[in-house]
Amino acid sequence: MTVGDHSGTSSSPSAAKTLQVVPRLTIEPMREDDIPLVQAIEREVFLTPWPKNAYHRELAQNRQASYIVLRHDGQIVGYGGLWKVLDEAHVTTIGVRASDQHKGHGRALLTALIQRAYTLGARWVTLEVRNSNDHAIRLYEAFGFKCIGRRRGYYTDNGEDAIIMWSDSIHAPAFKRNFRRLLSGFDIPGLGAEPNDEYPR
Numbered sequence: 001m002t003v004g005d006h007s008g009t010s011s012s013p014s015a016a017k018t019l020q021v022v023p024r025l026t027i028e029p030m031r032e033d034d035i036p037l038v039q040a041i042e043r044e045v046f047l048t049p050w051p052k053n054a055y056h057r058e059l060a061q062n063r064q065a066s067y068i069v070l071r072h073d074g075q076i077v078g079y080g081g082l083w084k085v086l087d088e089a090h091v092t093t094i095g096v097r098a099s100d101q102h103k104g105h106g107r108a109l110l111t112a113l114i115q116r117a118y119t120l121g122a123r124w125v126t127l128e129v130r131n132s133n134d135h136a137i138r139l140y141e142a143f144g145f146k147c148i149g150r151r152r153g154y155y156t157d158n159g160e161d162a163i164i165m166w167s168d169s170i171h172a173p174a175f176k177r178n179f180r181r182l183l184s185g186f187d188i189p190g191l192g193a194e195p196n197d198e199y200p201r
């Protein structure tokens with residue numbers, strides 16, 4: 001948390017009362033209004049952005065979908081989403097503005113998505129990633145995801161293979177321990193509380 005723009009503040013008690021504390025980073029559900037900025041980031045960081053109407057459809061019609069944005073001082077710097085299908089949470093996308101990568105934002109977004117997976121009652125989290133995307137693969141490995149397979153030539157733009165990654169059960173004690181450790185590194189409104197110790201049947 002940090003103090004936002006308060007130019008012109010004085011040290012008087014009445015000024016202190018009106019001082020607004022603005023969190024620098026916040027996680028929020030993605031809204032229709034966010035789509036143009038999300039798409040701008042997507043065009044910048046993905047080789048093949050989703051079709052024009054994809055986010056509108058996802059937000060309006062896909063009841064399995066959850067999408068979030070990460071804001072820095074109100075500005076969207078990253079976004080991510082998942083589909084909850086039966087016991088699985090499938091991470092559909094995650095992206096951070098090029099100029100804001102390597103600052104921990106990808107970790108924050110993945111943390112928020114896994115929190116969402118807990119809230120939705122998922123047991124596992126899965127995703128696909130380009131074979132060459134070392135940066136993303138390292139990010140997922142830090143959360144305990146493992147490469148369990150490969151879809152040959154999955155990406156039609158360059159024929160690259162997709163690596164299929166899965167978490168262990170997100171309710172397993174070792175996964176939760178690591179997740180709590182990662183979560184404790186953030187103080188971001190909207191990120192959510194620690195998962196409890198329950199092991200759902």
Ligand SMILES: CC(C)(COP(=O)(O)OP(=O)(O)OC[C@H]1O[C@@H](n2cnc3c(N)ncnc32)[C@H](O)[C@@H]1OP(=O)(O)O)[C@@H](O)C(=O)NCCC(=O)NCCS
Pocket residue numbers: 045046093094095096097100101102103104105106107108128129130133135136138139
């Ligand atoms: C993949 C992606 C989302 C990761 O986001 P990111 O914000 O750069 O990732 P993070 O900063 O959270 O963490 C990753 C790295 O930054 C480092 N890092 C984390 N916090 C940091 C900090 N405060 N200062 C410096 N480095 C930091 C981590 O150690 C990690 O380093 P590593 O790459 O050597 O493992 C981002 O690179 C991206 O949008 N890529 C393009 C789209 C994409 O490929 N998406 C994934 C599709 S599957």
